[in-house]
Amino acid sequence: MTDGAAGTPDGERAEQGIAARIRDQLALERRIDVADAGSGDPREANRQRWDERHRERDIESSEPNPILVAEASKLSPGAALDVACGVGTNAVWLASRGWQVTAVDWSRVALEKAQAKADSAGLAVDWVEADLLDWSPPSDAFDLVAIAYLHLPPEERRTVYAAAARAVAPGGRLLVVGHDRINLTEGVGGPQDPGRLFTAEELGSELTHADPALLVERAEVVRHLPSPERGPIDAVLVVRRRDAALV
Numbered sequence: 001m002t003d004g005a006a007g008t009p010d011g012e013r014a015e016q017g018i019a020a021r022i023r024d025q026l027a028l029e030r031r032i033d034v035a036d037a038g039s040g041d042p043r044e045a046n047r048q049r050w051d052e053r054h055r056e057r058d059i060e061s062s063e064p065n066p067i068l069v070a071e072a073s074k075l076s077p078g079a080a081l082d083v084a085c086g087v088g089t090n091a092v093w094l095a096s097r098g099w100q101v102t103a104v105d106w107s108r109v110a111l112e113k114a115q116a117k118a119d120s121a122g123l124a125v126d127w128v129e130a131d132l133l134d135w136s137p138p139s140d141a142f143d144l145v146a147i148a149y150l151h152l153p154p155e156e157r158r159t160v161y162a163a164a165a166r167a168v169a170p171g172g173r174l175l176v177v178g179h180d181r182i183n184l185t186e187g188v189g190g191p192q193d194p195g196r197l198f199t200a201e202e203l204g205s206e207l208t209h210a211d212p213a214l215l216v217e218r219a220e221v222v223r224h225l226p227s228p229e230r231g232p233i234d235a236v237l238v239v240r241r242r243d244a245a246l247v
């Protein structure tokens with residue numbers, strides 16, 4: 001595992017956006033962690049809170065994720081899947097770069113904003129409204145599968161991330177960006193439940209043990225440093241599925 005700073009052509013503006021978004025996230029993640037007690041259908045209550053959050057205001061950066069931008073820019077555009085796409089900034093950016101994008105989220109409010117964003121850019125994205133625990137993408141279908149800031153409880157994470165990995169076509173890649181577990185003690189914002197956090201190394205080894213056709217290409221801690229003191233700390237994982245001929 002390496003420990004580096006994120007630096008991309010989209011640079012500081014996007015980094016500041018990430019930092020602000022993560023600080024905003026803290027309050028909501030806390031609400032989500034505690035609010036299910038006593039509700040009839042905890043999953044539906046959770047989904048509605050995401051709707052509420054997306055309705056309240058634009059909680060995500062208006063810039064695409066700089067790590068996604070850097071990784072996708074190394075690849076030839078093909079079919080991409082954005083898992084838990086939120087308001088679609090990353091999906092629309094991918095579409096603008098020639099990717100054929102499918103993007104899934106369970107928040108209708110987020111997807112309506114995403115659709116508006118795509119429409120105003122004159123771009124087409126296949127938006128899917130679904131709970132990731134009920135919906136699985138087709139296997140071996142996408143050259144790039146991206147998951148950004150989807151912090152699920154461990155059991156749910158295993159299910160959803162394994163399905164995402166299965167969706168990667170031979171020669172394709174899965175990119176995961178999320179808060180690293182050390183964000184709890186050394187970073188800012190993000191979920192405060194350690195069970196929802198992970199390291200790229202452990203996620204990479206979990207996925208490659210389950211599927212030997214997968215290879216870890218990148219497993220890093222990335223520190224965003226909007227201030228000299230402290231910034232959000234991400235786990236960044238890139239996993240490639242071996243070409244069919246090599247399996």
Ligand SMILES: C[S@@+](CC[C@H](N)C(=O)[O-])C[C@H]1O[C@@H](n2cnc3c(N)ncnc32)[C@H](O)[C@@H]1O
Pocket residue numbers: 025050051060061065083084085086087104105106107110130131132133147148149150
């Ligand atoms: C923090 S946002 C991240 C959005 C986007 N990937 C980004 O990086 O800006 C997490 C998203 O996951 C979605 N989400 C959470 N649990 C989900 C589930 N079980 N099924 C589908 N979407 C889910 C939420 O609706 C929300 O839009």
